[in-house]
Amino acid sequence: MIQAKAYAAQSPTTDLAPWDFERRAIGPHDVQINIAYCGVCHSDLHQIKNDWFPGIFPMVPGHEIVGTITKTGSHVKKFTEGQLAGVGCMVDSCRECENCKADLEQYCEKGSIGTYNGRGKDGLPTYGGYSNNIVVHEDFALHISEKLSLAAVAPLLCAGITTYSPLKYWKVGKGHKLAVLGLGGLGHMAVKFAVAFGAEVTVLSTSANKEEAAKALGAHHFVVTKDAAQVATVKSNFDFILDTVSAAHDMNMYVSLLKTNGVHICVGAPSTPHSINVFGLLGGRKSVAGSGIGGIAETQEMLDYCAEHNIVSDIEVIAIKDITASYARMEKGDVRYRFVIDMATL
Numbered sequence: 001m002i003q004a005k006a007y008a009a010q011s012p013t014t015d016l017a018p019w020d021f022e023r024r025a026i027g028p029h030d031v032q033i034n035i036a037y038c039g040v041c042h043s044d045l046h047q048i049k050n051d052w053f054p055g056i057f058p059m060v061p062g063h064e065i066v067g068t069i070t071k072t073g074s075h076v077k078k079f080t081e082g083q084l085a086g087v088g089c090m091v092d093s094c095r096e097c098e099n100c101k102a103d104l105e106q107y108c109e110k111g112s113i114g115t116y117n118g119r120g121k122d123g124l125p126t127y128g129g130y131s132n133n134i135v136v137h138e139d140f141a142l143h144i145s146e147k148l149s150l151a152a153v154a155p156l157l158c159a160g161i162t163t164y165s166p167l168k169y170w171k172v173g174k175g176h177k178l179a180v181l182g183l184g185g186l187g188h189m190a191v192k193f194a195v196a197f198g199a200e201v202t203v204l205s206t207s208a209n210k211e212e213a214a215k216a217l218g219a220h221h222f223v224v225t226k227d228a229a230q231v232a233t234v235k236s237n238f239d240f241i242l243d244t245v246s247a248a249h250d251m252n253m254y255v256s257l258l259k260t261n262g263v264h265i266c267v268g269a270p271s272t273p274h275s276i277n278v279f280g281l282l283g284g285r286k287s288v289a290g291s292g293i294g295g296i297a298e299t300q301e302m303l304d305y306c307a308e309h310n311i312v313s314d315i316e317v318i319a320i321k322d323i324t325a326s327y328a329r330m331e332k333g334d335v336r337y338r339f340v341i342d343m344a345t346l
Contacts, residue, residue: 001025002032005346006131007320008058009048015324016048018346019058021127023135024120028075030135033085038129039064039155039313040339042185042246043269045327047117051271055117062129063089063115064154064340066144076138084144086303088157089293091115091126091140103297130320132346142300145307152312155185155338156303158293159313163190163242164302166265166291167197172240174198179234179241180219181254183210185313186244186267188337191217192311194242202234204241204254213336217314231257236284244268251288252277260284267291313338319345 001022008019026032044061046052065087069079079085093100093108100108113120116128128134144153163186172178178199180190187203194201195218202221203214211222223230234257241254246268255264255276262284266274276288294302306312314337318326326339 002133002135004127004131004133006060006127007323007346008060008127008130010058012048012050012055012057016061016130019060021058021060023127023133024122024124026071026073026135027137028073029137029139030073031069031076031079031085031138031141032071032133032135033065033067033087033141034070034133035065035067035129035131035343037066037151037154037317038062038341038343039158039315040318040323040326040330040341041155041158042330043158045330046246046269046271052269056119056125059117060127060130061116062131062341063087064157064159065115065129065134066150066154066157067343070133073138078138079141079143084146084150086142086144086153086157087115087129087134087136087140088142088161088299089115091118091136092121103295105295106293130323130341132343140296142296142303144303147307148310148312151317151340151342152315153303153306154340155189155313155315156306157299159185159189159338160306161294161299161302162186162267162292163244164193164305165294165298166242166267167193168298169291170240170263170265172197172199176200176239177202177237179204179223179238179257180244181241182244182268183207183214183337184244184333185335185338188217188314190242190244191219195219196309196311202238207333225253236260238262240265242267246270248272251275252280255280255286255288258284258286261286263287263289265289265291315340317342321345
């Protein structure tokens, strides 16, 4: 077994605190990564609070993991010691179902295994990246370019791929009008990718004071959704809306902003269900869709694209001791745009 130290939640009602535990021993196809940085995702907070489903405690959050390979199993072929590597939202899948064979492990028919708050094939809980190390099968580790800031790459492993994947699937690009709903950790990456792909990008936000920041990221337009007059100017205007919001919001108003055949793509995950008036969809053959993360191959594609085009997340690096305060700030939207933990502070 491998000794590890981390910050963990012991229950849904306790703050994260130091916790020592053991990782599994390295198998023949495993790599051990010394974690340098771990991004802080809104889903970390949802899961430690049991907002979505009952969790497995103690829980070590974190699925935006970057660091250095320190050990490799005897049969590892994809990595060598000393290389940079990353781990995203999953660490395994069945490998056998139709989706897994199609490089869609995130949609594994038997359920992909989460980097944390899941159970491995050995039945033991998985523990995430708010830790000094992690052991993972080489097939679920990712190559990280040395061209980019390592800390700023970390959020690409969730916020990056969560927005890259639907934009690629729906082939969003030149000639499309895309609205990005919400300008947070996911939203700012959506803007960067969509602009890079050639789309005309509008940011929809309840916060008027985010306009300058949206334009600085490359957005062409900005609409304050609390201003009825501004909203009226974009009725039936968008080919796609990429909805990154993880709080309750009025889906019907946003559906009205779609063109005929428009698609509202949900990537944020509120803790309460949406309510949608079907007549708003019938009136324009509009669709509401969802998209998760990408598979391993697509995530590597995204990382390579970012290295080639110099795309990273905008981050604020924090010490692990400040995680509870950072969660409070995150809930208020007080971060531009992703907290990343410097694991050297553990």
